[in-house]
Amino acid sequence: MPAFKPLACPADREQTTIGGRSLKFGQTGVEVLPVDCGVADVCTGTLPSHARDLYDSPIATGGSGMAWLVVIVLAGLGFWVGRRLYRYPGGWAFAFNLRYESDRDALAHARGEVRAWTRRADQDESSARRAVTAAEAGRKSRLQELDQQRTRLRHPGSGEQVGALGALTLFQHRRMAKADSEINSAELAQMEVHFTTDHTYHYIYCINSGGQSLQAKYRHLPPSPEAGEQRFDEGTVRDFARDIQRAIARENSFREELPSWLKAVESEREAVENDTSATDAARAHLEEIRERHRQDPHREVLEQKLAAALKDWEKLTGRVPPR
Structure with missing residues (x-):
């Protein structure tokens, strides 16, 4: 347990209170008046026994749970700081200073628009791919059912x-x-x-x-x-x-x-x-969606805006940010 350092006793007052303890100053030194809480004698640097027990308890020392909580919080904070420095390269000022907040917002907005368009396109294509998979699975399932019927007819066995x-x-x-x-x-x-x-x-x-x-x-x-x-x-x-x-x-x-x-x-x-008509139709729809996304003029506009925002950041910091 670390030792308490005695405080300098004020010489111009006969009695004062420090940390909830009443101190009485005399010609021979300082007298700590008795109290129930057992707080340290700040002038002599000593602790009562029950106060020392409290000081050494897991509550006072933090405990392993508190230590892990601090580690987790610091790890999360470190990840956030590292990601922000990666997303907005050029140094701490460009990543955190309010002076460059508008520049960061412009880059984030351009990224967000492209990300939103990409997410919608991915959802459309994913739905079309599921339709292709469902059509193929339906055809395969029906073929398996017919194979089983044929087997039962050819080899009926004893039956029920x-x-x-x-x-x-x-x-x-x-x-x-x-x-x-x-x-x-x-x-x-x-x-x-x-x-x-x-x-x-x-x-x-x-x-x-x-x-x-x-x-x-x-x-x-x-x-x-x-x-x-x-x-x-x-x-x-x-x-x-x-x-x-x-x-x-x-x-x-x-x-x-x-x-x-x-x-x-x-x-x-x-x-x-x-008969592969259902599967062929689903595949044609998937290819149509992909082609529509490739030819979407709005996508080109958003890509141009993002390219301009990336270029502006490079001019500002001398560093090329990720998309």
């Missing part, structure tokens, strides 16, 4: 599940049957389905287009307790057989229409691929 009963599971385009650990799968197209029953089981027979038959049986007679088989009533099994027949009819219709659907998708895809 339609229903299930016992070992049989029915999908949009296929039927599947579980037998032990194996799964038997067949296309529904041109399949035949029959329902029969006897005194123990109901049966569904699925005969595919190649003549191969699959039998699915559903017990309806009450099984023995140890058998653990599930029971199926006749109506449930008959309804499921009719569901399979309806799915087969839809699949047969789908297969009949498939060539025409593929042809339509292929034709549309070819048309979309060859």
Whole structure:
């Protein structure tokens, strides 16, 4: 902690107040009258203990937060000063003195007009470029959709599940049957389905287009307790057989229409691929905007004003300022 320097005591007064402390002057020296705040004895240069603690606290010393704040403020101030000296070269007087304020204003105004025109032109061109990008993206997206449609038509797979009963599971385009650990799968197209029953089981027979038959049986007679088989009533099994027949009819219709659907998708895809009119129009609009900006007479006027302002500053300072 830095030491306090004692103040010279006024000899022409018996008592005075310095820094909120009452001082009494006598022939033998100075007496500091007691107070509650504990401020330094300015004539002897000493501090009470609680005053020394306050002096050494982070509040008194500034603290790291205050130090960083000062650094940030100084850095910002240094940046502003440096930028101003760069924008208005020639020395401190030309950059800051009020004598040259009108010269700085003239240069700043010329710069601002060119900057405003350039900003508007950039916004126009940016909007036109976005239109080109949107047109190209729209065409590409439609081509991807058509490719996906074509793939789904050529390779429909099993499709969504339609229903299930016992070992049989029915999908949009296929039927599947579980037998032990194996799964038997067949296309529904041109399949035949029959329902029969006897005194123990109901049966569904699925005969595919190649003549191969699959039998699915559903017990309806009450099984023995140890058998653990599930029971199926006749109506449930008959309804499921009719569901399979309806799915087969839809699949047969789908297969009949498939060539025409593929042809339509292929034709549309070819048309979309060859049609670049939207993209071409957007690109033409972009080029039109660019040409209009290049030929804009107002731009030439503003550029001439800025060139004159730069020249005037060079004559004034002997330094060429940036645009």
